[in-house]
Amino acid sequence: MIKIYGSARSSAGRCYWMLEELQLPYEVMPLNMKEREHKSEDYLKINPNGKIPAIVDGDVTVWESMAITSYLAKKYQSPLAPRTPVEDAHMMQWSFWALVDLQKPAVDWLIQEMFVPEDKRNHQVIEDAKKIIPNYLKTLERGLEGKTYLVDERFTVADLNVASVVHLVNSLGMDLAPHKNIDRWMKACKDRPAFQKLAKMREA
The missing domain is CATH 1.20.1050.10 (Glutathione S-transferase Yfyf (Class Pi); Chain A, domain 2)
Known part of the structure; x- marks a missing residue:
């Protein structure tokens, strides 16, 4: 199952939108921004920039929201993806x-x-x-x-x-x-x- 880091109210919102468009199952991975969990050693292994969003899809990790939406559309052969x-x-x-x-x-x-x-x-x-x-x-x-x-x-x-x-x-x-x-x-x-x-x- 795809794991997504970042609130739907942030720039991660467009990633949630894509996940819903594709009707893919996903798990929201909470990050306490006030406690600076996005700068933790564990999260920096996922996104070395210490920012949201990021996704983990099996053994693939992608950060930057528009890279994520493009990746999801293409990998899951969505009509939203480019054909040429x-x-x-x-x-x-x-x-x-x-x-x-x-x-x-x-x-x-x-x-x-x-x-x-x-x-x-x-x-x-x-x-x-x-x-x-x-x-x-x-x-x-x-x-x-x-x-x-x-x-x-x-x-x-x-x-x-x-x-x-x-x-x-x-x-x-x-x-x-x-x-x-x-x-x-x-x-x-x-x-x-x-x-x-x-x-x-x-x-x-």
């Missing part, structure tokens, strides 16, 4: 873009809003994120023009990875309504039963 090298490249393209470009300012904003006391909060970081994120959303809006999903006409690992970041952006208060393609696409992604299961996990 071109599809693979385009799925990686959108996934890397979401991680490197869109997620960075969103996480900076999240840290200031959720983890920094108000009297020490850097409001400039938040304002900068609010300015730059709409520019990135324009890229995604264009990428979805005339399309149901990002790659081919089916839901794939690219949609899962990118939607997980867009959901974070939306939860921070960024209105998606002006972006008609993104708004339509996100509703389709969030209507999926696997995402609904993830949403319930995050509420627990």
Whole structure:
């Protein structure tokens, strides 16, 4: 059985989403972050970076959330996996873009809003994120023009990875309504039963 380390409320959430999409059995391995168990000697053998998420699938260990989602889709021959090298490249393209470009300012904003006391909060970081994120959303809006999903006409690992970041952006208060393609696409992604299961996990 696959073992997963990391809370569904963290970046591990997209890994839970993939596991639910594939209907794979898995075991949640609790880590007490306040007690810094993610920096323990035992966990560092799993992820030498001392971060979450990570999975152990038999004798295979994978860390970094988007590497995990890609691995799971491909290993278990899911319809979410690429079928050609071109599809693979385009799925990686959108996934890397979401991680490197869109997620960075969103996480900076999240840290200031959720983890920094108000009297020490850097409001400039938040304002900068609010300015730059709409520019990135324009890229995604264009990428979805005339399309149901990002790659081919089916839901794939690219949609899962990118939607997980867009959901974070939306939860921070960024209105998606002006972006008609993104708004339509996100509703389709969030209507999926696997995402609904993830949403319930995050509420627990």
